[in-house]
Amino acid sequence: xxxxxxxxxxxxxxxxxxxxxxxxLVEAAGIQKVVKKRGLTAIKIHFGERGNTAFIRxxxxxxxxxxxxxxxxxxxxxxxxxxxxxxxxNAVDHLTTAILNGFAYSTLQAPLIxxxxxxxRDEVAVPIDLKLxxxxxxxxxxxxxxxxxxxxxxxxxxxxxxxGAIKNVGMGAASRRGKMAQHSEVAPAVMQNKCIGCGICRDxxxxxxxxxxxxxxxxxRPREDAAKIAYIDQVLCVGCAGCxxxxxxxxxxxxxxxxxxxxxxxxxxYTAGAxxxxxxxxxxxxFLTQISPACDCYPFADAPIVADIGIVxxxxxxxxxxxxxxxxxxxxxxxxSCVKGCPDAKSDKIRAVYPNIDWRHQLAYAQAIGLGSMSxxxxxx
Numbered sequence: 001x002x003x004x005x006x007x008x009x010x011x012x013x014x015x016x017x018x019x020x021x022x023x024x025l026v027e028a029a030g031i032q033k034v035v036k037k038r039g040l041t042a043i044k045i046h047f048g049e050r051g052n053t054a055f056i057r058x059x060x061x062x063x064x065x066x067x068x069x070x071x072x073x074x075x076x077x078x079x080x081x082x083x084x085x086x087x088x089x090n091a092v093d094h095l096t097t098a099i100l101n102g103f104a105y106s107t108l109q110a111p112l113i114x115x116x117x118x119x120x121r122d123e124v125a126v127p128i129d130l131k132l133x134x135x136x137x138x139x140x141x142x143x144x145x146x147x148x149x150x151x152x153x154x155x156x157x158x159x160x161x162x163x164g165a166i167k168n169v170g171m172g173a174a175s176r177r178g179k180m181a182q183h184s185e186v187a188p189a190v191m192q193n194k195c196i197g198c199g200i201c202r203d204x205x206x207x208x209x210x211x212x213x214x215x216x217x218x219x220x221r222p223r224e225d226a227a228k229i230a231y232i233d234q235v236l237c238v239g240c241a242g243c244x245x246x247x248x249x250x251x252x253x254x255x256x257x258x259x260x261x262x263x264x265x266x267x268x269x270y271t272a273g274a275x276x277x278x279x280x281x282x283x284x285x286x287f288l289t290q291i292s293p294a295c296d297c298y299p300f301a302d303a304p305i306v307a308d309i310g311i312v313x314x315x316x317x318x319x320x321x322x323x324x325x326x327x328x329x330x331x332x333x334x335x336x337s338c339v340k341g342c343p344d345a346k347s348d349k350i351r352a353v354y355p356n357i358d359w360r361h362q363l364a365y366a367q368a369i370g371l372g373s374m375s376x377x378x379x380x381x
Contacts, residue, residue, distance in 0.1 A: 001373060001375065002319075002373060002375040002376055002377045003314055003315070003316035003318075003319035003372060003373045003375070003376050003377070004029075004314060004319075004376070004377050004379050005312050005313070005314040005316070005319050005320055005323040005376045005377065005378050005379065006025055006028050006029045006312065006313045006314065006379045006381060007025075007310055007311070007312050007323070007327075007378055007379065007380050007381065008021045008022070008024070008025045008310055008311050008380075008381045009309070009310040009380075010289070010308055010309075010310050010311075018060070019059070019060070019062070019063045020063075021311075021381070022060060022063040022064065022311065023063040023064075023066070023067050024381060025285070025311055025313050025381060026063075026064055026067050026149075026283065026285065026313055027067060028313075028379070028381055029283060029285075029313035029314060029315065030283065030315055031064075031067055031068065031071060031149070031283050032071045033280075034147050034149065034280075034281050034282060034283045034315070035068050035071040035072060035073035035147050035281075036072075036073060036146040036147055036281060037071075037072040037073070038072060038073075038074065039072075039073055039074065039145075039146030039147055040073075040074050040076065040144070040145045040146050040147070041068050041073040041074060041075045041076070041145060041146065041147040041148070041149060042076060042078050042115070042141060042142050042145035042147070042148050042149070043061070043064065043065070043068075043075055043076065043077045043078065043110070043149045043151060044078055044079065044115075044142065044148060044149070044150045044151070044168055044169055044172055044173055045061065045077055045078070045079060045150075045151045045152075045168075046079060046152070046153060046168065046172060046296050046297075047077075047079055047088065047094070047097060047098035047101055047103055047112075048097070048098075048101045048296055049086050049087060049088065049097070049296060049297050049298060049299050050086075050087040050097045050100060050101070050299060051298075051299030051300055052296050052297075052298060052299060052300060052301050053290075053300075053301045054153060054155060054290045054292045054296055054301035054304075055101065055153050055296045056151055056153045056287050056289075057102070058101075058102040058103050058104075058107050058108060059102075059107070060287070061077070061103075061108060061151060062107065062108055062109070064149065064151060064285070065077075065108055065109060065110045066109075068149065069109075069110075073146075073147060075110045075149075076110055076111045076112070076113050076141075076145075077098075077103060077108065077110055077111070077112050077113070078112070078113045078114065078115040078139075078141050078142065079094065079098075079114065079115065079172060080114065080115045080116040080120065080139040080142075080172060080173060080174060080175060080176075080179075081094060081114065081116055081119070081120030081175070081176050082176075082179070082297065083176060083179050083180060083183065083206065083238055083240040083242075084204075084206055084240045084242035084297065086242075086297065086299070087299075088297075089120070089206070090118060090119050090120065091114035091117060091118045091119070092118075094114050095112055095114060098112055099112075113141050114141075115139030115140065115141035115142050115173065116139035116140065116141070116175040116176065117139075117140070119176075120175055120176030120177075121175065121176065121177070122139065122140045122141075122175070123137045123138060123139060123140055123175035123177060123178065124137075124138055124139075124140050124143040124144075125137055126138050126143060126273040126274075126276050128269055128272055128273045128276065130269045130272065130369060131265065131269070131369075132262065132265055132266050132269060133181070133266060133269045133270065133273070135273070136174065136178060136269065136270045136272070136273025136274070137174060137175045137177045137178035137181065138173055138174060138175065138178060138270070138273050138274050139173050139174065139175050139178075140175075142173040142274055143274075143277075145278075146278065146281065147278060147281040147282070148169070148274070148275060148278055148281065148282045148283075149282070149283045149284075149285065150165050150168050150169050150282070150283070150284045150285060150317070151168075151285050151287070152164050152165050152167070152168035152284070152285070152286050152287065153286075153287050153289070153290075153296055154286045154287060154288050154291060154321075154324045154328070155291055155292045155293070155294070155295065155296065156291070156292065156293045156294060156305070156349070156350055156353050156354065157294065157295050158244060158294055158295065158354065159260060159263060159357075160260075160263070160264055160267065160357075160359070160362060161264075161350045161354055161357040161358070161359025161362065162321070162324075162325060162350055162359055162362075163295060163296075164286050164317075164320065164321040164324050164325075165284035165285075165286055165317040165320050165321050166267065166268060166271050166317050166318070166321055166362060166363075166366060166371075167267060169270075169271045169274045169275065169284075169317065170182075170267040170268060170269075170270040170271030170272075170273075170274060171267050171270065173270075173274040174270050174274070178270060179240070180238045180239075180240075181266065182263060182266040182267050182270055183238055183239030183240050183263065184238070184239055184266075185239060185259050185262055185263065187232065187234055187237045187239050187259075188232060188237075188243060188244055188252040188253060189232065189252070189253060190229065190230050190231065190232060190251060190252060191250075191251045191252070191253060192219050192220075192229060192251075193219075193220055193222060194222055194249045194250060194251035195222070195226070195229050195230050195249065195251040196222055196223060196225075196226040196249055196251075197212055197215065197226050197227060197228025197229050197230060198248070198249075199212055199228070199230075200246050200247060200248065201230055201243040201246050201247050201252060202230060204242055204243055204246040205242070205243055206240075206242075207236050207237065207238050207240075208233075208236055209232055209233045209236035209237040209238070210230055210231070210232050210233070210237075210243060211230070211231050211233070212228040212229070212230055212231075213228065213229060213231055214227065214228060214229075215227055215228060215229040216229075222249070230251070230252075239263075242297075260357060260358075260361075261358070261361050264361050264362040264365060265361075265365050267362070268362060268365050268366045268369065268371060269369070271317065271366070271371060272369060272371055275317075275371075280315075282315060282317075283313065283314075283315055284313065284314055284315070284316070284317045284320045285311065285312070285313040285320075286311070286312050286313075286320055286321070286324045287311050288308065288309035288310055288311065288312065288324060288327060288328065289308045289309070289311075290304045290308065291304050291305055291306055291308075291309075291328060292304055292305070293305055293337070293338050293339070293353045302337070302338060303334070303336050303337045303338070304334060304337060305328075305333060305334060305337040305338065305339045305345075305349055305352075305353070306328055306331035306332070306333060306334055306337075306349065307331060307334065309327050309328065309331060310327070312324055312327070312378075314376070316372040316373060316376070317366070317371060317372050318363055318366045318367055318371055318372025318373055318374055319372055319373050319374070319375070319376035320376075321362075321363060322363055322374045322376060323376050323378055325350070325359075328349055329347060329348055329349055331349075332346070333345035333346065333349065333352070338353060339352045339353060
C-alpha cells in the first residue's frame, strides 16, 4: 500500500515565503493528528558538528515549532550524545555546539534537551524482539515524549549509504550504548600497504582502540619515512567508523558485504524501538538542501552533489526516505561536487560516491519489519 509523501519546492514570493511553505507542508502532512494536546513533542534534529555547515538552518525549524505549539503541543528540540570524538559527546558540549550553531531559545522559542542526559547514559531499554535486537536502548527523552517529529537533513552517508528519517531517528535517538550496539560489527581493518603511521586515526579514536607500532620488516612501506603502522584492537573498537574518514591515506576499510547490511538492519530495528508506542504520533520531515556526500557529524561539509530540491514530509519514515532518494537521483549531478565524472552519477548518486554500499537494503528491511512502505504517492503542494 502506498503512503502519501508531501513535497514543497523552495520557490518563494511576496505572498508566500519559504517559512510559510514549511508551515503549510507539515500541516498538510497531518501534524495536527500527531501532536497531543498539552503533550510533550520531541523534535529530533541534528544540531550539526562544530565546523559543519550543512545542517538544517534554525530559521527553517521555527515554523515547525510554531505549528506544533498552535496545535496544542509542547515542543522541544532534542538529540543524543555521539560515540566519536567531537563537540557533541556530552550534554554540556552538545548544548554549547547547538547554541553556537544558532539553535538558541531566543530564536526558536523552544527549549533544547539532550535526550540521553549529561553523559549519554539516560536511556530506556525498549523491548522490540526483532532479528538482531531483542531490545533497543533509546534516549529517555524520546521514549517519554508523547509525540515525535523528525527533522532530518537528507545527505549521503559512508556506512548507511544515505541519512534521512530512519537514520535520524534510529541512530540519532539511541543512547551511547544503543549507538555502540548498532556499530558493534562495523570494525575497520588497516590496509598495511597504505598506512604511513601518521597517528591521525589514533588521535581521533575516543576509545583507545588504535595504537601505533613499529612496522614489521616484511610489510612494505608506502613511503620511506613510514616507520610505524596502525593497529586496531577489535575488542576496544566500538565500530563508530570515525577513523575511516579521519585517515588521509584511505588506509582504513570495513568488510562492506558482511558488516554493513547488519549495521543497517540494527539501525532500522532501533528506529522501530524509538517510535514504539507512538507509531501514530510521528511525523518525518526531510530537508533536501545542501545535500552533502557525508554525514553532518564531520566538522566540515563538502560541496553539495545536486542543487537544492525542496522539503518532503510524511507519517511514513520509509516512504519519505524513498521519495527523498528518488528526488535526488532525478537531479543532474553538480560539476562542482565530488560526483563529477562518476559513471553512476546520473542515475544513482549514492552508488557514485559509495559504490560498495547497497543502500536499498536499509529501506527493504524497514519495509519487511513493518516500519513503512517503499511505495508512495508524491503530493506536490
